[in-house]
Amino acid sequence: MKRPVIGITAVQAFGERIHAQRITYPHAVWAAGGEPIFLPCNTNTDNVAQIVSMLDGLLVPGGADIDPALYGEEVQPYCGAYYRHEDDYDIALIKEAVKQGKPILATCRGMQILNVLYGGxxxxxIPTQIPQSNVDHSYGQPxxxxHPVTLEADSHLARILGSTEVIANTSHHQAVKDPCTALRIVGRAPDGVVEAMENEDGSIIGVQWHPERMQHMEIYRNLFKDFVDRCRK
Ligand SMILES: [Mn+2]
Structure with a gap:
């Protein structure tokens, strides 16, 4: 059976001379029947139409924070590192994927960039701006x-995962504040933090967590299988 080609943006790692991505993304795509390819972040976005035309789907991974200028705010001291060319490249790829009708799965920063791109x-x-939060969303070691996530019963995500109550890993310090209008919030943590968004037909699904790192769980293997299957069509 044909393996749908899934583009995954590679981002700055170990300094700007290396662009890379965690192997968990290709592992999850391979296991689901897809063929992953890395897309090195290019400051030139002129050619995204050709790149996206070579793909069957786009996986927008986690990464750094997003330039607050993109949502009209000043950079606060508690904002983390951001790389504007990575934001611009992801935004250009996503817009083109939507234009060409290619499915999108976005994790962590990927969901955040979807929110910002559509005006959120x-x-x-989170610890500074949502002090009442009783959930630790940060990366834990070892x-x-x-934390739990409650999904909307009539969401595509709940249908795919087969449940409205799921366990999510968590590795983020930023969160959706004003949601964009193009996507619906379909999942929240117990403190109300937005954990999942999707569009009406389910061709765009974003989660604030890292299902690619939870492939020991059948529900998250199903999430990638569903995505790859939709990319095949
Ligand atoms: Mn979280």
Whole structure:
């Protein structure tokens, strides 16, 4: 059977001379029947139409924070590192994928960039700006932190995962503040933090967590299988 080609943006790692991506993304795509390819972040976005035409789907991975200028805010001291050319490249790829009708799966920063691209805003730091939160969303060591996520019963994501109550790993310090109108919020953590968004027909699904790192769980293997299957069509 043909393996749909899934583009995954590679980002600055170990300094700007190396662009890379965590191997968990290709592992999850391979296991689901897809063929992953890395897309090195290019400051020139003129050619995204050709790049996206070579893909069957786009996987927008996690990464750095997003330039607050993109949602009209000043950079606060508690905002983390951001790389504007990575934001611009992801935005250009996503817009083109939507234009060409290619499915999109976005994780962590990927969901955040979807929100910003469609006009939403971000909390630049959860502990500072949502002090009442009783959930630790940050990366835990040696074990990743986990928290529950409650999904909307009529969402595509709940249908794919087969449940409205799921366990998510968590590795983020920013969160959706004002949601964009193009996507619907379909999942929240117990403190109300937005954990999942999708569009009406389910061709765009974003989660704030890292299902690619939870492939020991059938529900998250199903998420990648569903995505790759939709990319095949
Ligand atoms: Mn979280």
């Amino acid at each position: 805003t971000m909390y630049q730091d 074990e990743e932190h986990l």
